[in-house]
Amino acid sequence: MSDNVLVITEHLEGEPTEISFELIALGRRLAAELGGQVEVLVAGDGAAAMADRFGGADTVLVVDDARLDGFDPEGHPRVAAAVVEARTPKVVLVPYTSEGMDVASELAARTNLPLVSYCKDVRATDGLAATCQLYAGKIEADVEVEGDRAVFAVLSGAASAADGMGGGAGTVETVDVEVDLPGRVQALGFTQPEAGDVDITAQDVLVVVGRGIESEDNIAEAEELAEALGGAVAASRPVVDQGWLPKTRQVGKSGLTVKPKVYLALGVSGAPEHVEGMRDAATIIAVNTDPQAPIFGVAHYGWVGDLFDLVPELLERVES
Amino acid sequence: MKIAVLLRPVPDPVEELELSDDGTDLDRDFLGYVLNEFDDHALEEALLLKDETGAEVSVWALGTADEVDQILYTALAKGADRACKLGDDLGALDSRAQATLFADALGDEAPDLILTGVQAADELVGQVAVLVASALDLPHVEVVVGTEPVDGGIRVTKEFWGGITGDYQVALPAVLGIQAAREAPRYVAVSRVRQAQQEGNLEERDVTAPDPAPGVKVVEMRIPEAGEGAEMIEGDEAAAADAIVEILRRAGVA
Numbered sequence: 001m002s003d004n005v006l007v008i009t010e011h012l013e014g015e016p017t018e019i020s021f022e023l024i025a026l027g028r029r030l031a032a033e034l035g036g037q038v039e040v041l042v043a044g045d046g047a048a049a050m051a052d053r054f055g056g057a058d059t060v061l062v063v064d065d066a067r068l069d070g071f072d073p074e075g076h077p078r079v080a081a082a083v084v085e086a087r088t089p090k091v092v093l094v095p096y097t098s099e100g101m102d103v104a105s106e107l108a109a110r111t112n113l114p115l116v117s118y119c120k121d122v123r124a125t126d127g128l129a130a131t132c133q134l135y136a137g138k139i140e141a142d143v144e145v146e147g148d149r150a151v152f153a154v155l156s157g158a159a160s161a162a163d164g165m166g167g168g169a170g171t172v173e174t175v176d177v178e179v180d181l182p183g184r185v186q187a188l189g190f191t192q193p194e195a196g197d198v199d200i201t202a203q204d205v206l207v208v209v210g211r212g213i214e215s216e217d218n219i220a221e222a223e224e225l226a227e228a229l230g231g232a233v234a235a236s237r238p239v240v241d242q243g244w245l246p247k248t249r250q251v252g253k254s255g256l257t258v259k260p261k262v263y264l265a266l267g268v269s270g271a272p273e274h275v276e277g278m279r280d281a282a283t284i285i286a287v288n289t290d291p292q293a294p295i296f297g298v299a300h301y302g303w304v305g306d307l308f309d310l311v312p313e314l315l316e317r318v319e320s
Numbered sequence: 321m322k323i324a325v326l327l328r329p330v331p332d333p334v335e336e337l338e339l340s341d342d343g344t345d346l347d348r349d350f351l352g353y354v355l356n357e358f359d360d361h362a363l364e365e366a367l368l369l370k371d372e373t374g375a376e377v378s379v380w381a382l383g384t385a386d387e388v389d390q391i392l393y394t395a396l397a398k399g400a401d402r403a404c405k406l407g408d409d410l411g412a413l414d415s416r417a418q419a420t421l422f423a424d425a426l427g428d429e430a431p432d433l434i435l436t437g438v439q440a441a442d443e444l445v446g447q448v449a450v451l452v453a454s455a456l457d458l459p460h461v462e463v464v465v466g467t468e469p470v471d472g473g474i475r476v477t478k479e480f481w482g483g484i485t486g487d488y489q490v491a492l493p494a495v496l497g498i499q500a501a502r503e504a505p506r507y508v509a510v511s512r513v514r515q516a517q518q519e520g521n522l523e524e525r526d527v528t529a530p531d532p533a534p535g536v537k538v539v540e541m542r543i544p545e546a547g548e549g550a551e552m553i554e555g556d557e558a559a560a561a562d563a564i565v566e567i568l569r570r571a572g573v574a
Contacts, residue, residue, distance in 0.1 A: 012480060070486060073461045073478070098480045101438065101462040101497065105450035114535025115446045129539075135441045138337055139346070142540045143444065150535070153446065184459035184491040188475070193483025205573050229573055241361065241500045247483060254463070254479050254499065262571045264564075269333070283571045285564055286550065292336060292543060301567055302550040303560040313561035318574055 001149065003036030006089035007057070008080050008107075010099045012071070013190065014046060016053055019095040019156045024056040024164030026122060026154065030091055031058075033124040038168060039087060043079045044068045048174070055170040056163075061087070062174050067181050071099050074185040077106035082177040084111045089149070091124065096153040098254070104153040114145055117153040118272070136271035137294035156253070156276045196248025198232045204261045205231025208251060208278070209239055212267015212288060212307055216244040221311050222266060228318045234258065236274045252277040266307040270295025321375040321469070321492075323366045324429060326422050326436035326448065327395060329353035329385040333441065337543065344538045348412065353385040355394070358437025364501035365467055366435050367399050373469050376401050378431070382421055382527075383408040390513070392522055397512040407527040415443045416533045419451030425525065427456060431493060433474065438463050438497040445536060449497035459490055462497035 005027040009020035020040075027038040037058040042050055048064040061083060068075045080103055084092055094104040096117065108115035116122075120140075121131040128145035130152055200206060207226040213219060219233065226233045233249065240250040251258055253273040263281035267288060268274060275298050278284070286299035287307050296302040303310070331337060331346060332354045338347040366377045379395040381388045383405055392403040406425050413421075426434060434456075436449050453460035465485065466477040473491045479499055480486060490496075553563045568574035 012484065017481075071480075073488070074459050098463040098478065101447055102450060102460065105446040106454050106460070108446065109451060109454040114533070116536055117443060117446050132444060134444065134541075135331065135337060135346075136333060138333075138543065139339075140542050140544050141444065141538050144537050144539050146535055146537055182459070184494070185461060186489045188487040188489060190480075191477075191485045191487065193485075205568075229568065231573070237500075238357070242504045250483075254481060254483075256482060262568060262573050283567065285567060287560075290334070290336070294544065296550045296552070297544055299550040301553060301564070303553040303564070305557060305560060309557040310560055310564075313557050314564060317561055317565045318568075 001088045001090065003034045004087065004089045005031045005034065005036060005038050005091040005093065006084060006087060007038065007040045008092065008094045008103060009040050009042050009054070010095055010097065011042070011044065011050060014050065016050060017095070017097070018161045019097060021056060021161035021164035022156065022159045023093045023095060023154055024054070025159035025161065027093055028056065028164065028167060029159070030122060030124045034090055036090065039089065041080060041083050043076060051172045052170070055166045056168050057170060058168045060170055060172045062172060063177060064174070070187040070190065072185060072187060073102040075179070075181045077103045077110070078179045078181065079177060080107045081110035082179050083175060086175070086177065091122070091128065091149070092151040093122070094151060094153045096155050100153055104151060108151045113149055113151050114147065115151045115153065116143055116145070119152045119154045120158055122152050122154065133272050136269060137275070138292060155272055157279070193248065196246055198249070200232055200234045200249055200251065201256055201258050203232045205229045206234045206258060206260045206263050207231060208234045208236065208263060208265045208268055210236040210265065210268030211238045213239060219244060225311055225315055225318070228315060231260070236268045265295055265299065266311070268295050269293045270298060321369070321373055321433065322431040323369060323375050323377045323433045323435060324426055324431035325363050325366045325377060325379045325400070326434065326452070327359045327363065327379050327381040327391055328356045328418070328437070328440050328448070329381070329387050329391060330356045330440050330442055339541055339543065343540050343542070345541065353387040355391045356437050356440045358439060358498060360505045361501040362435040362437050362498035363395055363398065363400070364503060364505040365498050367506065368502055369467060369469065370399065378402040378404065380404050380406065380422060380425060382406050382410055382413065382418060384410045384413055389522065393516040394508060394513050396521065397508045397516040398506055402523065403521065404523040404525060406525050407529065410529050413529055414532060415445050415448045416451060417530050419448050419455060420530050421527050422448065423452050423455035425527070433492060434495040435498055438499045445533070447497060449495050453495035458493050458495050460495040460497070461488055461490060463499045464496045465500045466502045467496065
């Protein structure tokens with residue numbers, strides 16, 4: 001076993017994702033705590049062309065395999081597992097993203113390593129430990145790994161991406177792994193999102209509705225307020241999943257990342273997946289009936305109360 | 321086509337959560353459970369496939385909460401053909417244990433498609449969909465937002481981020497983790513659920529919970545400080561509106 005940290009990076013259409021660099025930054029801290037090095041895995045068709053982007057790593061392990069076209073939910077976890085077997089890192093960091101969800105659990109199962117998910121922080125000072133966000137951010141758990149190796153699926157925002165772009169030797173090593181790929185999952189191609197009627201990433205003011213808006217009919221009130229403020233209405237995932245607003249209005253991990261001047265969250269609980277898409281807004285105001293709602297942890301201003309009582313009062317003042 | 325849907329009860333997200341005395345778990349004594357919302361979408365996607373292809377839909381749940389019977393009867397009322405409850409009074413199980421029990425039960429059933437929610441809020445160790453697939457050596461795709469049956473398999477849409485999606489053709493049998501069904505989960509009248517309950521077509525099987533997988537130990541759980549960092553506005557809605565308008569002015573937008 002080595003004392004190293006292995007970061008499983010991800011990329012889409014030839015571009016490494018931001019969270020890959022965040023995990024390298026986190027990996028650098030953990031490697032220092034362990035007295036080891038940071039290795040990153042870049043796997044995919046054309047992976048070699050991306051190797052020079054990972055100067056934050058000590059070693060860049062490249063698996064350039066034409067069979068791994070785009071992201072392969074069957075192939076990528078198998079390649080990652082083979083590399084973990086070959087390099088025996090102490091810590092494996094996987095992004096908790098759409099790709100990471102297919103990779104982390106299978107990687108852990110194949111290598112028989114414990115898996116810790118929803119990590120917002122990982123530590124290696126006295127054994128391996130992590131802080132995890134559970135129940136949509138309502139609970140934080142400190143967990144300890146009982147053995148001396150583990151896989152951690154890490155949420156976005158655990159470290160600064162800028163810190164993961166340099167600081168290592170970036171030595172590139174091409175890895176030959178014998179992996180059986182049954183080819184039961186065939187990639188057919190990516191689709192870019194259709195442009196919506198409103199570009200929520202270009203608004204100064206967003207009035208954002210969550211589960212607390214309760215029904216499609218109630219969205220009109222939020223629309224009226226947004227219009228009075230010269231902004232637009234956006235939503236958290238549950239509202240979009242109900243079909244009440246189009247996907248192009250969704251903020252968060254599976255939606256869009258926004259940075260408006262003002263983000264007024266009405267009945268948005270603030271699950272980690274949502275916060276990921278809005279935490280850099282300049283001024284965040286949250287309204288929720290639940291004083292425990294995690295949105296109050298990221299907001300600059302908060303009011304505990306009913307949005308349906310507040311919105312008419314706000315409209316009256318803004319319109320006058 | 322035979323579709324199995326895995327349904328998991330989770331603590332009701334609108335309820336206030338409290339911690340157990342030793343602070344390493346939720347206080348589950350008075351906790352209400354509801355169907356994991358992503359599993360509700362998995363059920364909806366299965367029922368849409370049934371509408372389109374005449375597939376047989378079975379629903380499966382572990383007896384980890386009192387509300388499980390209600391969850392299964394609701395699925396029957398919505399249109400599932402069979403419902404099976406695995407074990408009773410199993411207590412809270414981690415996702416590895418859940419996946420093991422589901423995989424054991426489904427091995428002989430040999431469904432063409434296994435659907436469940438992409439995640440559940442209480443999963444510390446990972447995704448049931450992928451773990452079931454690993455146990456049964458089946459292909460898996462997580463974060464699925466649409467399916468379409470095609471010759472030789474199923475075409476699925478996986479969501480990445482920023483609204484980007486990828487399409488895949490997946491050979492059957494396979495396991496899919498559903499993020500959102502193509503349509504919002506259908507509504508079912510309480511009277512229909514009651515009727516399903518009276519018909520009582522719930523299959524029950526004995527299972528024994530596996531020992532918890534060693535490896536990860538919860539040292540402490542805590543409820544993050546409410547409003548940590550946020551300046552909380554006091555008073556009624558009129559006072560809050562005054563304060564918020566002032567904040568908007570300072571931000572230059574009102």
